[in-house]
Amino acid sequence: MKLKDIAxxxxxxxxxxxxVLNGKVNVRPEVREKxxxxxxxxxxxxxxxxxxxxxxxxxxxxxIVADIQSPFFASVARAVEDVAQKNNYNVILCNTDENxxxxxxxxxxxxxxxxxxxxxxxxLRLSENFALTKSYSLPIVVIDRQVQGHSVDMVLIxxxxxxxxxxxxxxxxGYKRIAAxxxxxxxxxxxxxxxxxxxxxxxxxxxxxxxxxxxPAKEHAxxxxxxxxxxxxxxxxxxxxxxxxxGAGAFRAxxxxxxxxxxxxxxxxxxxxxxxxxxxxxxxxxEQPTYAIGQTACEMLIKRIIDPKRPIRKVVLDSKLIIxxxxxxxxx
Numbered sequence: 001m002k003l004k005d006i007a008x009x010x011x012x013x014x015x016x017x018x019x020v021l022n023g024k025v026n027v028r029p030e031v032r033e034k035x036x037x038x039x040x041x042x043x044x045x046x047x048x049x050x051x052x053x054x055x056x057x058x059x060x061x062x063x064i065v066a067d068i069q070s071p072f073f074a075s076v077a078r079a080v081e082d083v084a085q086k087n088n089y090n091v092i093l094c095n096t097d098e099n100x101x102x103x104x105x106x107x108x109x110x111x112x113x114x115x116x117x118x119x120x121x122x123x124l125r126l127s128e129n130f131a132l133t134k135s136y137s138l139p140i141v142v143i144d145r146q147v148q149g150h151s152v153d154m155v156l157i158x159x160x161x162x163x164x165x166x167x168x169x170x171x172x173x174g175y176k177r178i179a180a181x182x183x184x185x186x187x188x189x190x191x192x193x194x195x196x197x198x199x200x201x202x203x204x205x206x207x208x209x210x211x212x213x214x215x216p217a218k219e220h221a222x223x224x225x226x227x228x229x230x231x232x233x234x235x236x237x238x239x240x241x242x243x244x245x246x247g248a249g250a251f252r253a254x255x256x257x258x259x260x261x262x263x264x265x266x267x268x269x270x271x272x273x274x275x276x277x278x279x280x281x282x283x284x285x286x287e288q289p290t291y292a293i294g295q296t297a298c299e300m301l302i303k304r305i306i307d308p309k310r311p312i313r314k315v316v317l318d319s320k321l322i323i324x325x326x327x328x329x330x331x332x
Contacts, residue, residue: 003017003018005042006035006038006039006042006044009038009042010031010034010035010037010038011034012031012034012035016031016035017035020032020035020036021035021039058113058114058115058116059088059089059090059116060089060090060091060092060113060115060116061080061084061089061090061091061092061115061116061117061118061119061298061301062091062092062094062106062109062110062115062117062118062119062120062138063076063077063080063091063092063093063094063118063119064094064096064103064106064107064110064118064119064120064121065077065093065094065095065096065121066095066096066097066098066121066123066185066186066217067095067097067098067217067245068093068095069245070217070243070244070245070271071244071271071272071273071290072144072243072244072271072288072290073121075290075291075294076143076144076290076291076293076294076297077091077093077294078291078294079290079291079292079293079294079295079298080119080294080295080297080298082295083294083295083298083299083302084298084302087298087302089116089302092110092115094106094109096121096123098123098124098183098185098186098216098217099123100123100125100126103122103123103126104132107120107133107136107138108136110136110138111136111137111138115138116139116305117138117139117140117141117301117302117304117305118138118139118140118141118301119140119141119143119294119297119298119301120140120141120142120143121142121143121144121145121186122142122145122147122187123185123186124145124185124186124187124190126147127145127146127147127186127187128187130147130148130149130150130152131150133152139301139304139305139308140152140153140301141153141154141155141297141298141300141301141304142154142155143155143156143293143294143297144156144186144188144293145186145187145188146159146187146191147187151312152312153297153300153301153304153312153313153314154313154314154315155293155296155297155300155315155317156314156315156316156317157288157289157293157316157317157318157319158316158319159188159191159192159195160191160192160194160195160198161195162192162195162270162286162288162319162321163191163192163193163194163195163196163199163240163242163270163286164195164196164198164199165195165286165321166195166240166268166270166284166286166321167180167195167196167199167200167240168199168202169268169284169321169323169327170238170240170266170268170284170327171199171200171203171205173262173266173327173328174328175237175238175266175327175328176203176205176237177208177211177234177235177236177237177238178196178200178211178236178237178238178239178240179211179212179213179226179229179236179238179239179240180193180196180211180212180213180239180240180241180242181213181215181222181225181226181239181240181241181242181246181250182196182212182213182214182215182242182246183214183215183216183217183242183243183246184214184215184216185216185217186217188242188243189214189217189242189243192242192270193212193214193242196212196240210229210232211229211236213225213229215246217243217245217246218245218246218249219245219246219248219249219252220249221246221249222241222245222246222247222248222249222250222253223249223250223252223253223256224249224253225250225253226239226249226250226253226254227253227256227257230253230254230257230259230265235265236265237264237265237266238262238265238266238267238268238327239254239265239266239267239268240267240268240269241268241269241270242269242270243269243270243271244269244270244271244273246269247269247270247271247276247283247285248275250267250269251267251269251279251283254267261281261326262281262325262326262327262328266326266327266328267283267284267326267327268283268284268285268326268327269283269284269285269286270285270286270288271285271286271287271288272285272287272288272322277324281324281325281326282324282325282326283324283326284321284322284323284324284325284326284327285321285322285324286319286320286321286322287319287320287321287322288319289317289318289319289320292317293317296315296317300313300315
C-alpha cells in the first residue's frame with residue numbers, strides 16, 4: 001500500500017498523511033485520528049528508502065574491506081557495527097577480495113543508494129590513485145592502507161615500523177635465512193615488506209628474492225608457497241607472514257611437513273587470533289589494535305557526516321609485538 005492509498009481511504013490529501021506520519025502538529029485531532037486508524041487497519045509501513053532519497057539523509061554506512069574472513073577485518077567490522085548502532089546507523093558490509101573492479105562497483109552502489117558515508121580499506125590501485133574517489137560525493141574514512149597526497153581521514157598503524165621490530169626480534173634469536181610472505185594487492189603489504197628489508201639491511205643480510213613472496217592474502221596461497229620453500233635444498237630457518245590469513249596457511253604448511261617449531265623453523269606473523277595463542281608453541285605476533293581501528297574510524301566518519309568541513313585527521317594507533325616461543329624466546 002502506498003501513501004496515496006492511505007490518503008484516499010482517510011479522505012485527505014497525501015500531504016496531510018505525510019504530516020501525520022512525521023508527527024507534525026498542524027493537523028486537526030479528528031483528522032489525525034482518522035489517518036492513524038487507516039494506518040493501523042492496513043498495517044501500512046512507510047517506504048524508508050524513498051524517505052531517505054527525498055530528505056537526502058541516510059542511516060546507512062558502508063564498510064568496504066578486502067576479506068571479512070581475515071581476523072583483522074572481522075574485529076574491525078565488529079567495532080564499526082557497535083559504534084554505528086549506538087549512533088542509529090546501520091552497516092552494509094562489502095568484500096572486495098582486493099579487486100579494484102569490485103571496489104569501484106561497491107563505491108558506486110554506496111553513491112547510488114545514498115549512503116551516509118563509507119569506511120574503506122582501499123585496494124592497492126585505489127591507494128595509488130585515490131583521486132578516483134573524487135567522483136563520489138561520499139564522506140570517506142580510510143583504514144589500514146595509507147594513501148599519499150590526498151586530504152582524507154585515515155586510521156592506520158605504522159606498518160613499516162611494526163615489521164621492522166618483528167624482523168629485528170627474529171634476527172636477534174639467531175635466525176638469518178628468513179622467508180617472508182606479503183599480500184600483493186595492498187599498500188600494507190608493501191609497507192611491511194619495506195620494514196622487513198630495512199631490518200635485513202641493518203643486520204647486513206642480503207635480500208633473497210627466492211625467500212620473499214608477494215601473493216594473494218589467502219590461506220591456500222600461503223600454504224603452497226611455504227610448502228615449496230621448505231622443499232628447497234637450503235630451506236628457510238624462519239618464516240614471517242604479513243597478515244592472519246597468510247599466517248594460518250603458512251603455519252599449516254609447516255605442520256604438514258612435521259617440522260618442529262622453533263627448532264627446525266621459527267615462525268611469526270601479524271594479527272593476533274585465538275589459534276596463535278592456543279597452539280603449542282604459541283605464536284609470536286604483531287597484535288594490531290583492530291577494535292580501536294574500527295571504533296575510531298566509525299566515530300570519525302559520523303563526525304565527518306555531521307560536519308563535512310571539519311579538519312582532516314590522520315590517526316596512527318600503536319601495534320604491539322607479543323613475543324612467544326615460536327621464535328625461540330618468550331613464554332608459552
